[in-house]
Structures are given as structure tokens and as C-alpha cells.
Amino acid sequence: LYKGVSVGQYSYIDAPEIPDNDDIAVVRSDDGKQWRYVPDHRGKTVFNIDNQASCTVDYLGEIKTGFTLLAPVAKFDKWDGKKWVTDNQAMKADQINTANQTKHQLIDEAESKITLLDRKVRLGMATNSEKTALRAWEMYSVKLNDIDTATAPEIDWPIKPA
Template identity: 30%
Template sequence: MEYYYSAKTNAFYPDILIDEYKKHGTFPDDAVLVTEACFNQYSADPEPGKMRVADKKGMPSWGDQPEPTREMMVYQASEQKNALRDQADKIIAPLKDAKEYGIITEVEDLVLKEWAIYRYNLSKVDVETYPDINWPVKPV
């Protein structure tokens, strides 16, 4: 199998699908045939901190990943906050059920209280303060 590379899309296109790409108008006009070795090298996972880019000649190359923007970091923090909230919810839900039906132990009741306080403190986290986010300490 042969592959084409497009600098515009920074993607490879297998030759067996070219007719389909053209039929749908998605085959880039700058696509060039590359060697199998080139395809194998630049379709593999890069080293940490690197990404595939097009060089000045329009061929694939490894380049440095850009530093994440503040918006990206705020988004990541928001995703982390949601994941922590989901974890707390999963721990709290059965403990609340046990408390509601009077089958909770003293130790479980303390665990419920710690996780409820943690979840409340987590809800107050403002991810917009990145990089100075004050994360609450998760119960053990």
C-alpha cells in the first residue's frame, strides 16, 4: 500500500481510498506520495512533547508541541473538577442510602460527612483562577 501526505491537513491518505476521497471532494490538492518508511515514521506515536507537523517543503516532520494556552488549562481544570465531583458522588450515594434507611455504621457516617464536606468544598473551586486553584484535600 502507498500513502499520500498533505501538509494542509497534516494527514496521510492511503492510495486505495483516493477514489473515495476524490468522489467526496476530500482529497487535498497538495497531497504528495511518500515512502512507506516516511509513513511508518510519522504515523507512529511521537516522543513526549513532540507532534507531527509539515516542514518547509510540505513533508511530515516532528515539531515541538506548543505550550498549552490558559484557556486549555482552565478547561483541563474544569474536567478535573468534574471527574473529582463524579468520584465523590459515587462514594456519597450509597452512604446516603444507608443513612436514609438507618443501616449506616458510625464509621460510614463519618466517611459520608468527610466526603460531603469535600464535595461542598470542591463545588466552591473556581477554575478561572488557574494557575492558582486551591483544590480541597480528598478524604482518605
């Protein structure tokens, strides 16, 4: 058909139809006889359905098993096979854990202040404002101890004494 004409390596005499969709790549079949149209998600972010880890697609074809183009909305989202669903129990447990940590940090701070102020009062070295501060820190500490962290994140934290 084309006598005396050669075609360069990886060149073909038939042109593919160019798809209107940017998510389709045109490639030659393995046997070199025809054009194939394959999904092209290169450069897009995909998410691991087991741990939400993200990565960028750098291959042609369907998204690999175990990944999705759908982004999780929350740290506690779990893949249900079709979409991300928030695991409310895990989220609540994390909120309670965070509240417990905050409570313990605030109590430790209060007890540190109370210890020093109490020592000053016992040794007769405290000013009237330090005596007042001791009472305020003790009341603050009691209020902190009374907090039920199971109500997290709806906790009304007491105001720290000045």
C-alpha cells in the same frame, strides 16, 4: 585534450572543492558543466509552522516554505514569522478546560460515594465511621463546587476523604 580516454557515466574530470560545512552538498549543475553547492539538511527534523507537526528532511536544498528547523517549546507555540511564541490565551483556556474536567470527575466520584453512604444512613445500616465518612465526602463535594477553575493552573484542590 584527453584523446582515447573515456569517462564513466556520471563521472567528471574536474573535482569540486569540498566545503568545510556539513550542511552543504556538492552536486553537478543540470547542464553538467559545473559544480553547485546547495544546502543539505537531510536527516534533520523540521516543524510545520501551522500545526507543529514534525518530519525529517529527505531532500537537498533550502527548507521548504511552511517549515522551520526551530523546534517549538510548548504545545501552544505559534509561529510569528521568525520564531515560536507561546499563545498564552490558548494555554490558559486549555488549563481551565483541564481543571473543569478534573473538577467534574472529582465531583462525580464524591457524589457517587455520598449517594451510597446517605442511603445507608437513611436505612439505618450505616456504621459510625460511615456516618463520619458521609459528612467528610459532603464537605469535600462542597469544597470542589466552590473551586474557581479560572484560576487554573493555580488551584489548591481539596484532599479527598479516606
